[in-house]
Amino acid sequence: MGGPSLTAYLLVAAALFCIGLYATLGRRNAIAILMGVELMLNAVNLNLVAFWRFLSTHQTGAPGTVQNYMGGQAFAIFIFVVAAAEVAVGLALVISIYRTRQSVVAEDADTLRY
């Protein structure tokens, strides 16, 4: 069976992660930084599902039942949940900061600096 191997999927996920890393570190707007974080989370999810697809051949389940291993997909679903929660709270923070300081540039929120 040919087709793209596991390493091909992992390379795509690595490239996506590094693009998200640049978006998080090199942008001024706080919302653009959050978009970079979303790209990184998606790259990690892609990694997880690729590993699940290629390496999970064992079976699990309660004693007496037999069921295929679904841990990779379950982990990915939990990452969906965490990403949704993090984006909601992050954007609420951005909007709240915008209301008091009238700016969404990340460097302008510097009250805790020396």
Added chain:
Amino acid sequence: MPTEVLVQWLFFGILTVITLGSALMVVVTRNLFHSALWLLFSLFGVAGFYAMLAAPFLAAVQVLVYIGAIVILIIIAIMLTRKVMGLEELPNKQWGLAAGGSILAFVALVAVLVFAGSGAKPLLPGAEFKPADVPSTSIVDLGNALTDPGQYTAPFLLAAVFLTGAMIGAIVIAREDS
């Protein structure tokens, strides 16, 4: 090369171009709103990858949750904070360092992947590995896994509580002081 392998590589190539090209446009575009739209395309590409990896439920959830909720939330936040941001969204002061660091990280990851897939006893299976056969009951199995007390029910319920708490917190944070 047999036709089905060619078609698989073709879809993989198309999805890679969509995903990585849109992700690059997210960081290159000066207009913040266009960045959000390119992010939307990139997430569609990732959903296509999930479909290729035999996880159809995850592909549907990706479109519903990431594209249908998170990107919409990002666009709403962009529109609510648009008044003082100029039309141009410039990179910040250390963008050169960030770009250098990202490229370095990518080179390191590629080196690790190439190293892990080679040698006498590779850590990663090489190209000749056969992907696991996914049976047709995979969505039923996923439902069982999330509701079986011996498997992932506890994290599932905790995730629900966590999401509720995060939503309440977000509402409290963004509320106007009345």
